[in-house]
Amino acid sequence: MSFLQIKNLRKKIGNAEVLKGIDIELEKGGFLVLVGPSGCGKSTLLNAIAGLLPLTSGDIVIDGHVVNDLHPSKRDIAMVFQSYALYPNMTVEENIAFALEMRGVDKSARAEAVKSVAKTLQIEHLLKRRPSQLSGGQRQRVAMGRALVRQPRVFLFDEPLSNLDAKLRVEVRAEIKALHQNTNATIVYVTHDQIEAMTLATKIVVLKEGTVQQVGTPAEIYNHPANLFVADFMGSPAMNMLKGKVVSSDGASRIVLFGDDVTIAIPPSVSAALPQGKEVIVGLRPEAISDAGLADPQARSIAHIDADVTMVEPTGSDTFVTGRLHGMSFTARTRADVHVAPGQKFPFAFNLDKAVVFDPESGERID
């Protein structure tokens, strides 16, 4: 039985339909990440779960109870805002204790709770300070403390890391993950950063223009994107999208890539029969293309293709090599010490086990 259910949720703001029938389920202790480009409705959805926005139609169910008409404070949720929203006139201690005070928890119990949360988050030395005297990372932690102290049924995070610098973001991301593992809290987390989504989630929901594109585990979303949008949005560098055409000869179908001279086998992910002459898009992650020497020995289906190298981008851990053949570019993730320079011919190995095929008209994946 799922702990948080969102059923056919719709939200209109003015004449614009921002959420167009969202259905999501999350089990207890799950970490749900809502991801999508700006304007996709992910923050609106989070605000709707929090009760800060009235719904146009649909239901939100927490632990078996429809909470549509419950005031935010009665939903037993806690929210961490992008701006942290710490009360500027109160000390850190008062900030964390405020929700308990509003619930009429007595003073000694409040102090006890604040103390234990502060200990978990290692902010004990900051308790007497005001938000204006804290650094970005410390404010972030206080904001989490304010949510934790309530011991809510569901935690809501609204892009909590986007105001932090890159290094701190990685640190706090790990802290949030650890927090989830230790407390087994149920979390709904909004971000536009696909890496945050991949690292944190047990379940990812990709949104675009108010509709759910795909729901799945990080591995499902990454390896089996439901459509071109999800494939392109998740992953960096982006998935290679290679245009091709199905040809049949001798009773076996193959896909012609890069004009006429390179044909590859139909990737194993496709079980449907593809008609002769059908246009397709073959999606292949950069890491599924490597130099021939490094090709996955376990792979059942590998295509060896020689192509011109147009760009070499070393990142330290890997080197991204951009190849070009018949006017089509693709990016390969090769080992860091690969010896290649722009202008050379290079033998690429395409691991077709990892390839997914899309229908260019509908944008959907072909299974």
Added chain:
Amino acid sequence: MSAAQETVSAGSANTARYVIYACLIILALLYLLPLYVMITTSLKSLDEIRAGDMLALPRDPSTAAWVKAWGEACIGVTCGGIKGYFWNSIRMVVPAVVISTLLGALNGYVLTKWRFPGHKLVFGMMLFACFIPFQAVLIPMARVLGTFGLANSTAGLVFVHVVYGLGFTTLFFRNYYEAFPDELVKAAMIDGAGFFRIFWRILLPSSGPIIVVTIIYQFTNIWNDFLFGVSFSSGEASPMTVALNNLVSSSTGVKEYNVDMAAAVFAALPTLFVYVVAGRYFVRGLMAGAVKG
């Protein structure tokens, strides 16, 4: 090196600065001159005043005129000084300022954080109140006060000033709260604070600068008001400004300029006091740290 720096030499920049400072100092002195004349005249004896040198320092400073103005000067037919009227004004101005500021803050809070359909229209109408000339409301207001039984009372004046001040205080607070992050209100809602608790615990404590601005503005306006005072009160119930006018225009025998001046200084003191005291709390940046860094 930018072009601007090359065309203005250090010497000519300094000269310009001296000219500007000289102008400012001269204008400041000019502006302070009436205060100087008021204070020196109030400390002189009548004989010395009649000698005619207005700008001279008093030869033999005496506070006799001050004592007389406060407790003995005749206003109309009673000779109890201005002290009664001074307290009238205090009793009028303190509640009027407090009530209009609080209501303005509440209006600003509702108009920015609890928006309702038509909130713009309501705000527009409240703004309109800022532009209605005092004279236009005198007669309707007199009717209203009469109906409420508040005519010729301090409570009546408080009511008038609250109503008239609401437009301004609402404007101040609405614009201030417009910039106040909505997320703080949302966070407080989730934390379980209700409408008034959010106002009282979150917004009001963060409104220091705008409260000070509003108080200075309202206090000065209400304290200095003459028209409403003279229209809606009379005799013993008059505020300070009206009493000062009556004192100066009561011509029984000799015109005591020193007493008039002392009374005028008394009338000006509270606004000066509020400005000096509250101005110190005119601190900016109370909101720093509420939102990101």
